[in-house]
Amino acid sequence: DGGITQSPKYLFRKEGQNVTLSCEQNLNHDAMYWYRQDPGQGLRLIYYSQIVNDFQKGDIAEGYSVSREKKESFPLTVTSAQKNPTAFYLCASSKLGLAGGTNTGELFFGEGSRLTVL
């Protein structure tokens, strides 16, 4: 089945360590996104990529890094510079372009990765 796969589902990290969250999609979507979700809050955009080898900072990029070497993959690294990394991280993908016609503009989400810093 087509979809987005995130791993690991749960991750524990000690302070000062970098961790990498995996996101793979087989929907043939050009655009991919990383969001952070904190309790009682909406999603906030960390990074997004519209094409291989290119990505842009979102609203809360500090302390995070990404790469987009393949269309299917968009891993997120949470670095030790991120002051408050404990959160739920969601990866998403979409077709490029504005919503309209057959393009609903919807994002397809993975099931998320919950990162806890000990």
Place this chain on the structure above:
Amino acid sequence: AQKVTQAQTEISVVEKEDVTLDCVYETRDTTYYLFWYKQPPSGELVFLIRRNSFDEQNEISGRYSWNFQKSTSSFNFTITASQVVDSAVYFCVHQGGQGAQKLVFGQGTRLTINP
């Protein structure tokens, strides 16, 4: 700047009751889209509906209906005859005219349907 407000943090109803989730937005865009997403306990967000700013026609899909009123900047979501499977967090989302990177999420409403 765009802003989406879902004033109801949590709603709890008994099964078969009707329930309305409120969404109010602020925008300077003349063209924009509004979405509702459902986040079940499994974690992934599921797309429910998209509305563009030029289409104020209400929509019904089974037990779900949406009321878009541009005059009050609201895009409310009603579930009729609620079921336990409707329990989830629901997000109202605004997308500006520059693509998905301009998505603004509301804080979400946690809906609990009790048997």
